[in-house]
Amino acid sequence: MDSTSPDSDPELSAARAAEGVPAEPAAPSGSPATYFDGLSNRRQTVTIGFANQLVMRSADNFVSWPYADIRRVDGPSGTLRVSCLSASPLARLEIRDAAAAAELIARCSHIDENRLTRGGIARIVAWSLAAAASIVAIVLVVLPFAAERLTPLVPPAMERHLGEAAVVQIQALFGDKLCSEAAGQAAFAKLVTALRRPAGLDDSIASQVLDTPIPNAFALPGGRFFLFRGLLDKSNDPDEVAGVLAHELGHLKHRDNLRQLIHNGGSSFLIGLLFGDVTGAGAAVFASRAMIDASYSREAEEAADSFAIEVMRKLGRPTRPMGELMFRITGKQDGKLSLWSSHPLTEDRLARMRAADRPASGPPLLSAEEWKAMKGICK
Amino acid sequence: MNQMSYVPQQPPPLPPLAAVFSGARGEFFRLVSRGAAIELITLGFYRFWLATDIRRHLWVNTSVDGDAAEYTGRGKELLIGFLFAMAILVPIYLAYFLVTVEAERYQGFASVPLVIAFYAFGQFAIYRARRYRLTRTVWRGIRFWMDGSGWAYSGRAMLWTLLAVLTLGLAWPWRAAALERYKMRHSHYGDLSGDFEGRGWEFFKRAWYLWVIAPFAMLLFPLLPFVYAQFKAVEWRWWLSGIRFGGVRLESTLPGNAFYGLYWKVIGWWILLSIASGAYFGAVAFLMHSLLGLGSDELPQAQALSNNIPMLVLLGLGYVAWILALNVVMRLYLVRDMWATVLQSVQVHGVEAMANVAAKGDLASALGEGFADGLDVAGF
Numbered sequence: 001m002d003s004t005s006p007d008s009d010p011e012l013s014a015a016r017a018a019e020g021v022p023a024e025p026a027a028p029s030g031s032p033a034t035y036f037d038g039l040s041n042r043r044q045t046v047t048i049g050f051a052n053q054l055v056m057r058s059a060d061n062f063v064s065w066p067y068a069d070i071r072r073v074d075g076p077s078g079t080l081r082v083s084c085l086s087a088s089p090l091a092r093l094e095i096r097d098a099a100a101a102a103e104l105i106a107r108c109s110h111i112d113e114n115r116l117t118r119g120g121i122a123r124i125v126a127w128s129l130a131a132a133a134s135i136v137a138i139v140l141v142v143l144p145f146a147a148e149r150l151t152p153l154v155p156p157a158m159e160r161h162l163g164e165a166a167v168v169q170i171q172a173l174f175g176d177k178l179c180s181e182a183a184g185q186a187a188f189a190k191l192v193t194a195l196r197r198p199a200g201l202d203d204s205i206a207s208q209v210l211d212t213p214i215p216n217a218f219a220l221p222g223g224r225f226f227l228f229r230g231l232l233d234k235s236n237d238p239d240e241v242a243g244v245l246a247h248e249l250g251h252l253k254h255r256d257n258l259r260q261l262i263h264n265g266g267s268s269f270l271i272g273l274l275f276g277d278v279t280g281a282g283a284a285v286f287a288s289r290a291m292i293d294a295s296y297s298r299e300a301e302e303a304a305d306s307f308a309i310e311v312m313r314k315l316g317r318p319t320r321p322m323g324e325l326m327f328r329i330t331g332k333q334d335g336k337l338s339l340w341s342s343h344p345l346t347e348d349r350l351a352r353m354r355a356a357d358r359p360a361s362g363p364p365l366l367s368a369e370e371w372k373a374m375k376g377i378c379k
Numbered sequence: 380m381n382q383m384s385y386v387p388q389q390p391p392p393l394p395p396l397a398a399v400f401s402g403a404r405g406e407f408f409r410l411v412s413r414g415a416a417i418e419l420i421t422l423g424f425y426r427f428w429l430a431t432d433i434r435r436h437l438w439v440n441t442s443v444d445g446d447a448a449e450y451t452g453r454g455k456e457l458l459i460g461f462l463f464a465m466a467i468l469v470p471i472y473l474a475y476f477l478v479t480v481e482a483e484r485y486q487g488f489a490s491v492p493l494v495i496a497f498y499a500f501g502q503f504a505i506y507r508a509r510r511y512r513l514t515r516t517v518w519r520g521i522r523f524w525m526d527g528s529g530w531a532y533s534g535r536a537m538l539w540t541l542l543a544v545l546t547l548g549l550a551w552p553w554r555a556a557a558l559e560r561y562k563m564r565h566s567h568y569g570d571l572s573g574d575f576e577g578r579g580w581e582f583f584k585r586a587w588y589l590w591v592i593a594p595f596a597m598l599l600f601p602l603l604p605f606v607y608a609q610f611k612a613v614e615w616r617w618w619l620s621g622i623r624f625g626g627v628r629l630e631s632t633l634p635g636n637a638f639y640g641l642y643w644k645v646i647g648w649w650i651l652l653s654i655a656s657g658a659y660f661g662a663v664a665f666l667m668h669s670l671l672g673l674g675s676d677e678l679p680q681a682q683a684l685s686n687n688i689p690m691l692v693l694l695g696l697g698y699v700a701w702i703l704a705l706n707v708v709m710r711l712y713l714v715r716d717m718w719a720t721v722l723q724s725v726q727v728h729g730v731e732a733m734a735n736v737a738a739k740g741d742l743a744s745a746l747g748e749g750f751a752d753g754l755d756v757a758g759f
């Protein structure tokens with residue numbers, strides 16, 4: 001049924017006849033309302049009447065809307081504003097008269113069908129919680145698994161590109177601080193080579209000492225690792241440094257950089273989907289991301305420690321000195337493990353190295369002169 | 380158009396009309412506080428529906444010549460737009476990552492300019508998001524709509540931003556004028572076409588002294604809200620006074636100090652809320668310390684406390700309450716009150732030109748809004 005009837009009289013009466021509207025509608029004294037036909041923005045003052053359809057008449061127009069098609073839309077307070085599904089989508093009728101509005105609402109069975117009800121909000125809440133739960137599950141379960149499985153699929157050449165990008169940055173930052181004193185370099189190379197064989201890594205491994213006082217060492221994707229002079233300064237014998245280097249080789253062997261990159265990239269993207277524009281929620285997003293990444297990192301550190309223990313045993317060298325060197329650097333980390341730390345507690349690591357310790361059965365890794373030269377590699 | 384009205388046969392122009400905002404503050408407060416609570420429960424997913432409800436409230440309570448506007452967008456559209464945008468953004472993020480690696484390998488920090496690509500994408504998103512909102516805006520049964528290209532806009536925005544950066548911000552007014560011209564010339568109300576007559580020079584004349592004061596305000600930071608509020612007021616007034624639709628002309632009389640109160644109220648509430656939550660956090664920590672600390676040795680408690688689950692939960696609840704309150708305050712003052720203040724200042728001239736406008740234009744998708752959400756670029 002055509003709801004918007006034309007203006008001319010003959011068709012008008014035909015429409016009336018078709019709709020069974022009596023020649024004089026039941027509510028001739030109908031209340032005034034404002035009508036917009038959705039085709040032009042001309043404001044039309046109409047008189048509404050309630051027949052078997054809602055009828056709107058003005059001097060030059062006659063329109064009827066079936067009650068079942070009428071929907072409430074947003075209107076200013078004190079005004080009922082409705083649209084009609086079978087009319088032009090933006091056609092609007094505005095009724096200010098409260099009694100007429102109440103009457104229309106009573107006659108339209110589906111008037112509030114488009115409204116967001118409590119049930120609708122409950123559905124949004126339920127779906128959101130389901131979505132959030134699945135994001136959390138993906139971050140905690142699927143992502144570590146995916147990182148584990150995806151890492152071997154990344155070609156080593158690609159991984160090397162990643163490492164080289166970082167190396168370029170490091171050289172830009174520490175360019176003039178590469179230590180290269182000849183005898184020290186030879187001793188360092190000897191130590192790395194000795195560790196490389198039992199670790200099962202080929203000679204694509206490259207390593208350098210950087211002249212900074214920070215006691216640390218780190219590995220880059222694609223087989224590069226760096227030792228800081230600060231760590232050499234704090235060490236007392238070659239086994240201490242060897243343990244730390246073996247730990248870094250463990251990271252290289254397990255391709256931990258790449259795994260963490262995949263894992264942390266995925267987790268920060270997924271957690272970033274939550275909250276969006278909630279002001280102040282950034283801290284929560286940041287904290288949860290830091291906690292998840294730290295826990296993943298602790299697992300990788302433990303695995304690298306296991307690897308270091310294994311390598312040192314194959315060489316017949318003690319594992320305890322490595323733990324002691326780390327303990328000397330960090331000191332006692334009192335109390336329980338923090339949820340935020342990226343490494344296990346040094347006490348626990350030392351205890352583990354002590355438990356795994358065997359008396360030396362293999363030859364020393366460096367002679368006294370070589371050790372002395374290596375300590376002076378940055379001179 | 381103006382010369383036309385001096386032709387004798389023409390009837391004299393109708394007096395200007397004021398725009399009216401009639402929204403009840405209590406209603407908006409209930410809307411945003413309920414919305415903020417649901418938004419937190421849903422970990423932010425309700426944002427699409429809340430943004431929609433806020434716009435619906437603002438639009439429907441805004442009337443010109445006795446007829447209120449209507450916002451016909453829906454939360455579901457925003458959600459779908461967001462999901463589509465994510466499907467497009469994820470591969471882009473991955474590609475960006477790979478290109479970054481290659482660039483860094485070639486030259487350290489060579490990838491920094493790639494961030495610019497995201498800025499360009501953000502500008503595209505701003506344009507498309509505006510288009511979505513405009514096509515959901517209905518007045519007197521006719522919708523507003525927009526054509527033009529998001530990328531063409533983005534290109535212009537990039538060049539103008541570059542110029543603004545090179546001139547230390549002095550070119551900003553001309554940037555704003557050029558970009559508004561592009562946006563407004565591609566905006567339409569039915570068959571009335573929009574235009575923008577604001578000139579960069581006028582904006583500059585009204586705002587240049589703020590540019591001079593700004594560095595001092597950085598040092599004397601209580602001045603900063605005044606400078607920013609003044610700038611926003613000048614910008615709004617200049618922008619509104621430049622808007623044209625056919626023969627319809629907007630004019631704003633927004634005073635420069637219009638927003639001082641709003642910004643200071645937000646700052647005051649922010650300080651108050653921070654003090655309250657600080658006191659709450661302190662009380663929780665003290666309570667836990669005295670409950671746990673009695674039997675324990677002299678070790679520093681910080682570490683043990685930071686792993687105490689009940690305390691973390693209590694602190695988390697306090698944090699949630701703080702976020703809730705902060706979001707309500709921001710939306711109440713910086714969205715609703717600002718909207719009402721700005722609208723009060725608007726007068727519409729040449730209303731006879733909008734007496735009989737024919738419908739035209741199609742709906743635009745919410746994809747742009749999704750990008751804007753995914754890229755964290757502004758838009759209410």
